[in-house]
Amino acid sequence: MQARLLPIASLLAATMASHGALAQSSEEVDLLRQQIEAQQRQLEAMQERLDELQRQTEAATDTAREAAEAAAPEAVIESGEERIKLSISGQVNRAVNIADDGRRTKVYNVDNDNSSTRFRFDGEGTVNEEFSIGALIELEVQSNPSNEVSQEDEDTGTATVNDRKAEVIFDHERFGALSLGQGSTASDGTSEVDLSGTDVIGYSSISDLAGGLLFVDSDEYTDVDIGDVFSNLDGLSRQDRIRYDTPEFAGFQLSGDVISNQRYSTALRWAGDFGDIEAAAAAAYSNPNDDGNDYIINGSASALHKPSGLNLTVAAGTQDEQSAKTGYIKAGYIAELVDIGSTNFSVDYGRDVNFNDSSSEGNTIGGFAVQNLADFGTEFFTGVRWHEGQADDNSFDDIWVLTFGSRVKF
Amino acid sequence: MVASVVVLGLAGCGSYEPFDPPVAGEIPPGPGLFSGPSGEFVIFRGGGTVEPPPDETETKGSVKEGVLPADTANRPDRAP
Numbered sequence: 434m435q436a437r438l439l440p441i442a443s444l445l446a447a448t449m450a451s452h453g454a455l456a457q458s459s460e461e462v463d464l465l466r467q468q469i470e471a472q473q474r475q476l477e478a479m480q481e482r483l484d485e486l487q488r489q490t491e492a493a494t495d496t497a498r499e500a501a502e503a504a505a506p507e508a509v510i511e512s513g514e515e516r517i518k519l520s521i522s523g524q525v526n527r528a529v530n531i532a533d534d535g536r537r538t539k540v541y542n543v544d545n546d547n548s549s550t551r552f553r554f555d556g557e558g559t560v561n562e563e564f565s566i567g568a569l570i571e572l573e574v575q576s577n578p579s580n581e582v583s584q585e586d587e588d589t590g591t592a593t594v595n596d597r598k599a600e601v602i603f604d605h606e607r608f609g610a611l612s613l614g615q616g617s618t619a620s621d622g623t624s625e626v627d628l629s630g631t632d633v634i635g636y637s638s639i640s641d642l643a644g645g646l647l648f649v650d651s652d653e654y655t656d657v658d659i660g661d662v663f664s665n666l667d668g669l670s671r672q673d674r675i676r677y678d679t680p681e682f683a684g685f686q687l688s689g690d691v692i693s694n695q696r697y698s699t700a701l702r703w704a705g706d707f708g709d710i711e712a713a714a715a716a717a718y719s720n721p722n723d724d725g726n727d728y729i730i731n732g733s734a735s736a737l738h739k740p741s742g743l744n745l746t747v748a749a750g751t752q753d754e755q756s757a758k759t760g761y762i763k764a765g766y767i768a769e770l771v772d773i774g775s776t777n778f779s780v781d782y783g784r785d786v787n788f789n790d791s792s793s794e795g796n797t798i799g800g801f802a803v804q805n806l807a808d809f810g811t812e813f814f815t816g817v818r819w820h821e822g823q824a825d826d827n828s829f830d831d832i833w834v835l836t837f838g839s840r841v842k843f
Numbered sequence: 844m845v846a847s848v849v850v851l852g853l854a855g856c857g858s859y860e861p862f863d864p865p866v867a868g869e870i871p872p873g874p875g876l877f878s879g880p881s882g883e884f885v886i887f888r889g890g891g892t893v894e895p896p897p898d899e900t901e902t903k904g905s906v907k908e909g910v911l912p913a914d915t916a917n918r919p920d921r922a923p
Contacts, residue, residue, distance in 0.1 A: 548871075
């Protein structure tokens with residue numbers, strides 16, 4: 434009997450245990466459902482709060498924008514013509530020259546006349562897709578120009594303002610450009626084609642950087658300065674003129690001008706990019722209409738091998754007066770040493786004869802470095818130049834000039 | 844003479860592209876410290892849309908930015 438009851442009791446116990454487990458599982462499900470519902474309510478509350486915050490943010494942004502627009506000043510200068518532009522640009526270019534003239538060493542604070550301190554107003558009106566009218570005023574502001582200070586005049590006084598350019602330009606894509614007023618003559622710059630990136634401190638115009646320094650003879654200052662012995666015969670510079678430039682054809686451009694006082698010049702320029710090589714050249718013929726000087730013939734060329742950064746520049750010229758001649762050569766290297774901009778190096782040699790008198794002679798060697806800060810329109814430069822001069826049958830003491838400085842385009 | 848031969852030789856190459864060389868002594872092209880990438884402060888600039896003539900009903904004197912042709916809007920320096 435007892436043996437028969439044992440399975441029944443076991444079955445009853447198992448059934449009761451099963452019912453208990455089911456009851457417990459149902460309670461857990463209810464509990465989970467309640468928790469999920471509570472979390473759902475919390476999420477909905479948070480979403481409402483987020484929506485409210487977003488609305489507040491948008492409202493605050495609109496308010497701030499309206500306030501900024503209300504606070505912004507009205508354009509002070511406005512134009513009634515829709516196809517014009519007027520802009521201002523300029524630069525400050527200062528240097529320190531430490532010069533040993535054979536008699537003593539002096540320090541000169543100068544405005545670097547290689548590319549003087551200046552500002553300009555440039556206006557342009559686009560008449561149609563082919564034709565534009567421009568007006569340009571460029572003024573130079575120099576305190577202690579590097580080509581004027583000397584051992585006897587170390588401080589040239591208050592800065593002077595000189596008019597470099599004041600011209601109107603009518604530029605047609607097919608018919609060329611006509612320029613009227615003071616500005617570059619056709620021959621200006623034809624001795625100064627230079628792709629080395631170091632022209633801010635050293636280029637063919639030797640006398641720009643320290644041209645006023647006097648040569649020394651027998652421990653006395655002479656009346657011959659660097660600028661008397663060296664010249665790059667760069668045409669007729671800037672003058673009051675009427676100038677015409679043809680459109681470019683295969684990189685060539687022909688220019689000519691008529692200048693006040695019966696002077697004129699004409700020039701041929703060329704420039705091309707051949708992928709790895711950039712090259713440019715210019716040549717000019719000028720009539721300066723001076724006593725004893727009826728012509729100047731000059732030119733220059735420069736080429737840059739872009740992958741290596743190596744470059745070569747040459748310039749030469751001659752004039753009627755005293756059969757003066759100039760020659761110049763420069764070798765350069767443009768390196769990418771730092772991320773801020775290229776670092777440019779160059780060495781040059783120049784020889785000029787017969788500029789002061791029929792026996793004058795000048796030789797010069799220079800070495801230069803320029804560091805660009807490309808994004809900030811700034812260059813730092815340094816270099817040294819040796820000048821050897823003779824004139825009036827006298828050989829002078831050599832002049833060494835160590836230069837450092839900076840050009841900042843604003 | 845040598846330079847002329849080199850120039851003519853290079854000019855005869857087929858892969859020629861126009862190139863505006865920098866002009867020694869002039870304000871260099873490129874950014875300015877204060878003026879930024881354009882290198883110049885634009886006091887005012889018109890619309891520059893040269894195709895249609897200005898609509899007489901439009902308000903004159905409004906300052907409109909940045910639609911000049913690229914070659915004139917950022918020209919580094921005038922050629923002469």
